[in-house]
Amino acid sequence: MINAHRLAHHLSVLAAIREADAPAHGTTRRAFTPAYLEGRQWLAARFAAAGLQVSIDAGGNLIGRLSGSDTTLPPIMIGSHSDTVMGGGSYDGALGVLGALEVAQTLNERGMRLRHPIEVVDFMAEESTPLGSLLGSTAMVAGLSDEHLARDVPGWGTLADALRRVGGDPAALKTPLRRAGDIKAYVEIHIEQGPRLERAGHALGAVTGIVGIRRADITCIGQPDHAGTASMDVRRDALAAVAQVITTAEHAALSRPGTVATVGALDVSPNQSNVIPGQVRFTVEMRSLDMHEVEAIWQEIYRAFDAACTQRQLSYTIHALHDSQPVVFAESMVATIDAACVAASGSSMRLPSGAGHDGSMIGLIAPAGMIFVRTLHGRSHCPEEYSAPADNLASVQALFETVRALDNG
Ligand SMILES: [Zn+2]
Numbered sequence: 001m002i003n004a005h006r007l008a009h010h011l012s013v014l015a016a017i018r019e020a021d022a023p024a025h026g027t028t029r030r031a032f033t034p035a036y037l038e039g040r041q042w043l044a045a046r047f048a049a050a051g052l053q054v055s056i057d058a059g060g061n062l063i064g065r066l067s068g069s070d071t072t073l074p075p076i077m078i079g080s081h082s083d084t085v086m087g088g089g090s091y092d093g094a095l096g097v098l099g100a101l102e103v104a105q106t107l108n109e110r111g112m113r114l115r116h117p118i119e120v121v122d123f124m125a126e127e128s129t130p131l132g133s134l135l136g137s138t139a140m141v142a143g144l145s146d147e148h149l150a151r152d153v154p155g156w157g158t159l160a161d162a163l164r165r166v167g168g169d170p171a172a173l174k175t176p177l178r179r180a181g182d183i184k185a186y187v188e189i190h191i192e193q194g195p196r197l198e199r200a201g202h203a204l205g206a207v208t209g210i211v212g213i214r215r216a217d218i219t220c221i222g223q224p225d226h227a228g229t230a231s232m233d234v235r236r237d238a239l240a241a242v243a244q245v246i247t248t249a250e251h252a253a254l255s256r257p258g259t260v261a262t263v264g265a266l267d268v269s270p271n272q273s274n275v276i277p278g279q280v281r282f283t284v285e286m287r288s289l290d291m292h293e294v295e296a297i298w299q300e301i302y303r304a305f306d307a308a309c310t311q312r313q314l315s316y317t318i319h320a321l322h323d324s325q326p327v328v329f330a331e332s333m334v335a336t337i338d339a340a341c342v343a344a345s346g347s348s349m350r351l352p353s354g355a356g357h358d359g360s361m362i363g364l365i366a367p368a369g370m371i372f373v374r375t376l377h378g379r380s381h382c383p384e385e386y387s388a389p390a391d392n393l394a395s396v397q398a399l400f401e402t403v404r405a406l407d408n409g
Contacts, residue, residue, distance in 0.1 A: 015090035026383030031083040031125035050105035059139025060124035060168030068117040079121030089385020099189040114407040137361035183366035195378030203345040206338035207370035210360040211287040212326035224278030239277035241308035248304040259288040333369035340401035345394040
């Protein structure tokens with residue numbers, strides 16, 4: 001029923017719209033760039049051709065709307081994002097937007113009028129940019145602060161100017177654009193970007209929620225000394241203490257299924273082979289659907305680090321970089337999506353998302369859910385990113401069934 005050929009064609013056309021001076025491999029279409037605007041122009045034309053009413057809201061989100069038979073009902077929102085990272089793939093975000101378009105277009109072509117309106121959304125600037133991430137969905141549910149809008153990044157300008165370039169209206173963002181009750185539900189197709197579906201042999205999965213993230217920036221201060229003459233018992237080696245953090249983080253997360261912990265950045269000073277490391281600046285990041293688990297891992301890491309510093313007479317400072325709460329999707333949404341995935345592909349599994357998505361923002365004001373699609377070798381944010389046409393088609397069929405179930409429910 002879904003037009004598989006058109007879906008594949010749309011994916012390949014959008015993938016070819018990319019920044020001219022970006023790496024030759026992969027797709028680069030970062031938010032606010034001319035290529036991004038060109039991609040959105042093409043999308044807007046596809047929305048219109050599908051019979052959708054096209055608009056851009058004050059938060060710069062591109063929306064195609066299909067009216068419902070009951071004008072009192074709020075819309076069912078489906079979509080994703082059309083921006084990419086530098087040197088990214090052709091499916092992250094694009095599949096969700098084009099899959100949602102395919103659902104709306106199929107409904108329209110078949111003359112199937114739902115009770116609820118359908119809104120196909122391309123959320124503005126989902127990926128990380130110097131001006132922020134999840135910008136369109138944040139604007140939609142919370143507005144954007146004057147301070148954030150005035151943020152001026154060399155080469156990018158202010159967020160307010162960037163927003164105007166994509167058709168947004170910064171002055172209208174002092175208050176949220178949508179509130180609880182304004183959206184019936186939000187559903188997004190997205191590639192998994194991890195290996196779990198592939199390993200378990202499922203094309204599709206129902207996402208149970210989006211993990212919370214805690215990230216800290218830590219500086220450990222010891223003393224640089226001669227690596228040959230300072231004996232082991234008098235050393236104040238900052239890197240030796242940080243090594244404890246790395247192994248403790250790994251062990252703590254390994255012993256708690258569903259959690260991850262990473263020391264991703266290390267800046268060693270003076271970073272010379274014959275000098276004892278006098279100072280190390282590093283990051284620790286922990287993710288889980290359960291913030292109690294994050295807290296437990298953090299406590300374990302902190303105790304090991306503090307003891308290692310005391311033993312070596314080191315001092316340290318800790319700055320919180322990021323603390324976001326997990327979003328746990330409602331069981332009714334997960335169950336509806338799970339059933340639709342089974343109907344479309346013969347099987348399904350439930351799994352959390354370790355990456356952030358617009359659904360974590362929309363989930364603050366409406367029931368939200370996601371359909372994950374098997375990703376080759378779990379690779380994403382790279383040119384090798386790939387999800388098979390049959391799996392992509394199944395995900396759109398699952399979204400179609402989910403939308404129909406939500407409309408009836
Ligand atoms: Zn994405």
